Amino acid sequence: METPVNAPLKVKFQLEIKKLREMSFKDKLEYIWEYYKIHIAALLIMLFILGSLINIWFINPAPDSALFVSWNAGYTFDEQLEELSEALQERIVEEGAREVVTIHRIFMSDDDPQIAMASTSQLVAMVSAGVIDLFVLDSALLENYSQSTFIQPMDDILAEVQRVNPIVYDRIIGEAKYAPHRSDEETVSERLMGIMVGSSPLLLELGFYEQELYLAISITSGNHENITDAIIAFFE
Numbered sequence: 381m382e383t384p385v386n387a388p389l390k391v392k393f394q395l396e397i398k399k400l401r402e403m404s405f406k407d408k409l410e411y412i413w414e415y416y417k418i419h420i421a422a423l424l425i426m427l428f429i430l431g432s433l434i435n436i437w438f439i440n441p442a443p444d445s446a447l448f449v450s451w452n453a454g455y456t457f458d459e460q461l462e463e464l465s466e467a468l469q470e471r472i473v474e475e476g477a478r479e480v481v482t483i484h485r486i487f488m489s490d491d492d493p494q495i496a497m498a499s500t501s502q503l504v505a506m507v508s509a510g511v512i513d514l515f516v517l518d519s520a521l522l523e524n525y526s527q528s529t530f531i532q533p534m535d536d537i538l539a540e541v542q543r544v545n546p547i548v549y550d551r552i553i554g555e556a557k558y559a560p561h562r563s564d565e566e567t568v569s570e571r572l573m574g575i576m577v578g579s580s581p582l583l584l585e586l587g588f589y590e591q592e593l594y595l596a597i598s599i600t601s602g603n604h605e606n607i608t609d610a611i612i613a614f615f616e
Contacts, residue, residue: 446472446479447606448511450503450598452486453518454578454591461485463586471613472606481610503530512598513607517574519557522594526559526573531596533561533571540608548615557594580614 400408413420447468451461461483469481486499506512507530515521515531525531538556542549555576562568574594577583584590595614597607 443478443480445482445511446477447481447513447603447610449481449483449514449516449610450486450506450512451483451516452503453516453521454593456588458485460586460588464583464588467582467586468610468613471616472609507598507600510598510600510602513601513603514610515596515598516577517594517596519592519594522557522574522596523559525596526561526571527568529562529599531573532599532601533573534575534597535572537597537604537608537611538572538575540604541611544608545612545616548612552611552615575611577614581616582614 400411403411449465449468465481465483468483469479473479473481486503487495515525517525522531534556538549538553541552552575556572557574557576558570559573560568561571561573574596576592577595578588578591578593595611601607
């Protein structure tokens with residue numbers, strides 16, 4: 381007996397139950413799959429999505445970012461960058477904290493216009509979103525980023541380094557790099573924009589060969605405590 385199309389929902393439900401009671405177990409399975417397979421598939425998809433969200437939000441949430449370093453210059457291996465991120469994490473993240481140090485390489489190439497455009501677009505998006513805390517740059521990029529206001533002066537951070545660890549401050553102040561910085565549309569002045577890090581104790585310890593590399597702070601980062609700790613970690 382077919383269920384009337386215009387029957388009330390309660391009546392439809394009662395008729396369906398009656399119909400199923402008269403069927404064998406095999407016929408019930410075939411009937412339910414034939415008429416309700418779309419509903420079952422939709423329900424399974426919803427349960428999968430709900431389970432995934434519960435896992436992400438409550439059971440295994442993604443760790444927060446303790447520090448994000450954009451490595452934009454110099455030659456190095458991925459394994460070395462992984463070792464560096466682990467070393468920084470050990471030094472600046474408290475044990476048991478769900479935070480992670482990330483070092484992300486962006487290839488800045490003048491040889492291929494398409495790669496250069498893609499890299500610049502990625503850089504602008506990440507800076508605008510406030511993802512990046514520190515840059516590793518060569519001298520030319522440091523000056524370029526300073527004039528483009530991708531990075532901020534380091535005076536306040538170095539003052540904090542001096543307060544926290546005067547010995548490290550005395551060690552790194554001689555590595556300070558000044559560059560033209562545009563504070564507004566008309567005013568450009570020489571400011572302390574980077575710290576030479578290419579021959580720092582931490583990089584040499586991890587097997588990096590000496591290069592002219594500078595640490596610089598992203599213009600949109602307010603993560604000053606972890607940045608201070610990271611700078612100290614490079615030179616302790």
